[in-house]
Amino acid sequence: MPTVTSALRECHRLRVHLRELQAEIDRGPRVRKGREEALEAERKAHLDYHDHIRKLKVQQREQEGTLKETETRLAKLELQLNETVGHKEYTAKQHEIEHAKTKKGELEDAILATIMELEEKTAGIPAAEKRWADAQAEFSQFQIEAAERLERMTQDQAASKAELARIEGTLAPDVKSTYDSIVKAKGPDALSGAKNRVCLACRIGMTEGRFEEVRGGSFLICSSCGRMLYPVES
Ligand SMILES: [Zn+2]
Structure with a gap:
């Protein structure tokens, strides 16, 4: 037969333990929500990465299309220049040609910049894929561990409650x-x-x-x- 005080000591320990267990169990959904949000952010980052590459490809095509138009227009202007007779008209045509050449140069620079960015992003695909795969694996691992942890805590809770009831029964x-x-x-x-x-x-x-x-x-x-x-x- 335990003394009253030794029973009380054990009741206190068990009741504090049960309170901590319950708090831990109650925290579970919030922890899970945080992990889900982190996974969702990774999913979005992964999609955005590929979306960015897609947009760069579209941009490159558009820039190349505009460059082709500018080159066609430039060739046409240079043909027209040969047929221009008046001084005023000749100067005006030269201006148009200069303008088109400037635009052509700008487009070529822009295309180069797009290509370089595209190459950089393409080179980064394996790292982006790994990051996304790691995030998913980590989340799966978290789910497994969280389930095991909850199972352990639930068992502990049941055992601690039974033990508490047994000791309280000795009072x-x-x-x-x-x-x-x-x-x-x-x-x-x-x-x-x-x-x-x-x-x-x-x-x-x-x-x-x-x-x-x-x-x-x-x-x-x-x-x-x-x-x-x-x-x-x-
Ligand atoms: Zn006191």
Whole structure:
């Protein structure tokens, strides 16, 4: 038969443990949501990467189309220049040609820039694929571990509840009714260790006599905070 105080010590440990377990279980969905959001961000980054490459290819085609048009127009202008007779018209045509040449140069630069960016992005595809594959693998691993963890915690919870009920069953009826009403009000904070004549929860001291009673295994309630006491060896 355990003393009241040794039973209380164990009840306190189990009740605190059960509270922590429940908090951990309750955190699960939020943790999962965070991981899902991180995976979703990776999915989007992966899609965006390929979308960017697609857009660069379209851009390159468009720029090359415009370049071809400009070259055709330039050739036409140069033919027209040969047939132009008036000085004013000749100068105007030369201006048009200069303008078209400038545009051609700008387009060639732009195409080169697009090609270089496209090459860089294409070279980065394996890294982007690896990043996405890693993100998916990590999420799968997280799911497996989270399920295992939840299973472990659920089992621990059931075992701890059963053990708590068993120990609470050893309390004498008068102690048990007081115990129940304090636990109902305070939960795991219904109990506290006492060490060196001090309640460890509220840090208020007690008389040597009361402390000795607790050490002797008697059922005592802290006169300051109302917690049921058990001795903690110094
Ligand atoms: Zn206290």
